[in-house]
Amino acid sequence: MPQSSELTARQKEILQTVGETGYATLETLSQRFDVSVQSIRRDIIHLDKMRLLQRFHGGAGPMDSTVRLGYAEKTLRATAAKERIGVAAAGLVPEGSVVFLDVGTTVEAVAAALKARDIRLHAFTNSLACAMLLAAEPKIQLHVFGGSLRGADGSLVGATTLAGIDAIHFDYAFIGFSGFAADGSALDYDLEKIAVKQAAMRRCETAVLVGDQSKFHSKAVATIGRADEFVHLVCDAAPPDFLGAAFLQSKLDVVVSD
Incomplete structure (x- = not known):
């Protein structure tokens, strides 16, 4: 040390x-x-x-040691809000869809809500946490992308992950994020995880951001995508005015969970 x-x-x-x-x-x-x-x-x-x-x-x-602590804290923070977001996001998905699930505690809430719904679907993920949530569900055909394990959130990243994603067409991609830029762009920290998010967005019909209201006033290191690259933002509160205007201009549909 x-x-x-x-x-x-x-x-x-x-x-x-x-x-x-x-x-x-x-x-x-x-x-x-x-x-x-x-x-x-x-x-x-x-x-x-x-x-x-x-x-x-x-x-x-x-470093990852700090990130691990952050992930443990995230699993305990805003759990009720994330559950509501998960239910609202899962409600967007019709029977028979092909879904990509990103990493993160809010996306894990989406996975749990999809499991609770009485629909059949194909779920693809690079999240070991999401995979464990869905592993025993007979209605869901689960596919886990290979890759290198990065961080305590069970994220798989790297060339193998990206190659796997590039072979699939998704109806919906649920994307986690850490904050917003002033122009409404979604931001995150880890460039390797961002590369996976962007690969899934390129291969999907409908990209959906999921995150609680704390993200409205948070910043991060790099851009995942512009607001107009997403169809929906599912959150637990209406965005502040400066982001609301950016989302409106970008035609991003904001879904506020009940």
């Missing part, structure tokens, strides 16, 4: 910032410490090598 004496005062503060915010850009850190972007980049490379944080394009985020 790295010793604190191996870190400069600035590097310790960078770790604290990432721990508090979940992600920090090079530009933000550069302005905060009044040093060049190059200096911050060297700090982040050093901290990444010490496995104290994870380097991303344009910034840094927490």
Whole structure:
């Protein structure tokens, strides 16, 4: 385990910032410490090598150990809201559909709601958690994409996952996300998971975002897709005005769960 004496005062503060915010850009850190972007980049490379944080394009985020804690916390947060979102999202799916289920606790709620419905369907997923929820359901023909396991949420990613997705045509793809940009674009942190989401979106007729209202005011590192690349957003509250206007312009249908 790295010793604190191996870190400069600035590097310790960078770790604290990432721990508090979940992600920090090079530009933000550069302005905060009044040093060049190059200096911050060297700090982040050093901290990444010490496995104290994870380097991303344009910034840094927490390592998987922090992400695991975050996932455990997410499973306990807004559970009733996520259950309602899951029921509303599952209600969009007709008999016989081919469905892609992304990773994340809200998508897991969609999987649970689909299991409770009396319909037959084909379900494809890169989520081990979703797979376990659906494994014993006779009405659902379950397919799990191969890949490399990434993070505590049971996410499978990588070239094998992408190749599997590219061979399938989905009627619906339920996509999890971490936040929104001001223009309504859906955002997330992990670039490998984002690649899987985007692959499923390219192969589906109807892309559906699912997330609770806490996502309206959250940011993340990279774009999953523009608002007009999704047909529905299923959430537990109406969006704030600035996002509502962006969604309206993009013709994104907002479904608010009961």
